[in-house]
Amino acid sequence: MDDFAENYRHHLAFVSGSKDTMPITVGNIVDALEALGGEAHYSDITAQVLKVAQAPFPADPAASVRARLQERCSDYKAFKHKQDLFESDAGTGIWRFRQWRKASPQPSQLKEELDIYEGFEGRLVPKLHLVRERDPKLIAKFKATLAEARCEACSINLSEIYGALAADYIEAHHKKPVALIQEGSATTLDDLAALCPNCHRIIHKNYPMSVDELAAVVAAPNGFVGDVQSARDKRKSWKDAVYAAIVRLVNSEHASNFTRQNLIEHELAKIIADVNSKGETPEQTLSRVLQELKSAGVIDFIDNRGTYRLN
Ligand SMILES: [Zn+2]
Ligand SMILES: [Zn+2]
Incomplete structure (x- = not known):
């Protein structure tokens, strides 16, 4: 000393x-x-x-x-x-x-995270979550899939502020709620979101919060938190949103038949607003949901050209 x-x-x-x-x-x-x-x-x-x-x-x-x-x-x-x-x-x-693996995670990082999570006492400890997010192999694979290191919540690329000092710097966030992460279960790349360090801290501080919800706060004037609650309240499942859209469509056209194309033209924007998430391929999701509604007997195919009937 x-x-x-x-x-x-x-x-x-x-x-x-x-x-x-x-x-x-x-x-x-x-x-x-x-x-x-x-x-x-x-x-x-x-x-x-x-x-x-x-x-x-x-x-x-x-x-x-x-x-x-x-x-x-x-x-x-x-x-x-x-x-x-x-x-x-x-x-x-x-x-x-516990679950210590030599060389990873870095001790100073672990200490820092443990300090943050002192605040979580009495709740589910997100340690497993952190262990998953810090799996170096998985993160390397995840980063390799990104076109650029841009935050999915606030859209910043840190190199816009820090230049080369922050080249390609981005963190991986595990989107699954901690309660659903099972010990021994595999994490897939789809489970991860790219977040800047600020957004990553904020999303954990407000756990459980989705990336979409944080993005809504960032987009709202002064990060108005009421927007998150209303987004949570208003959010519908795809199935509910598509069913409601079909009912609106057949009512407006005074017929029980409708086509997938009409549904896309007149209702897809509203469906996306209702579910509060566009996803990558909303038209494919729509097709999948129509299939589900058909299986459930709610709608039927009338022909092979995308015409359906609401039962
Ligand atoms: Zn961010
Ligand atoms: Zn995280």
């Missing part, structure tokens, strides 16, 4: 005006475990904590370290049902970050 650090610690002890011991925190242990490469015996973790944590220390620091580890390990009775951060092979005294 250098003199500056030593002096600073004394200074802190002085300004705090207290001789009470400083508790060893979960943050101390995350820092220590990172410094030790993600996995270490608890005695080494303790030694590392004592190098950097704020004195005066508790009487039995090793016991405090073990207590903190066990409080954040679901394999122990002492588990506090907060974040499940650590794991240990019973009896070895060796602890590591």
Whole structure:
């Protein structure tokens, strides 16, 4: 430890005006475990904590370290049902970050994310979500599919601000709600959205929020949040929206027959507004939904030229 650090610690002890011991925190242990490469015996973790944590220390620091580890390990009775951060092979005294994989994610990134998610206590911990988003192979594949590094929510390409410093910088966001991500299930490229760091933070801060909803806020004057709620309230399923469109169409034409082409010409824009998402290929989606409505007996084919009847 250098003199500056030593002096600073004394200074802190002085300004705090207290001789009470400083508790060893979960943050101390995350820092220590990172410094030790993600996995270490608890005695080494303790030694590392004592190098950097704020004195005066508790009487039995090793016991405090073990207590903190066990409080954040679901394999122990002492588990506090907060974040499940650590794991240990019973009896070895060796602890590591749960699901820790050497070299990925980067320790400093993980620490940063854990700091953010301290705010999520009592809710589903999005750790699994983060692990998925940080799978380097998947992200490399995902980025390779992007024409450019443009944010799907706010449309910025960071190189417009930072030039070459931000060339191709974009983050992958897992669109599936955390509750639907199963341990061991595969993440596909379709599950990911490209977001700039700001939008990525904001979407997690307001979890659960869809990329479309965030885009609506960004597009609204001053990010008016009421627009998100009304978008959520008004959103219809494709099936409901197409059915409503068919009813409008046959009523306006006073006939029970209609064609797919008429539906596209007169109603597709309204359908897209109703479902609040265009998707890549709305006409294909429309065809699929017509097929579903036919299977359900709501409509029937009359000929092979795209004429239908509302039953
Ligand atoms: Zn953005
Ligand atoms: Zn994300």
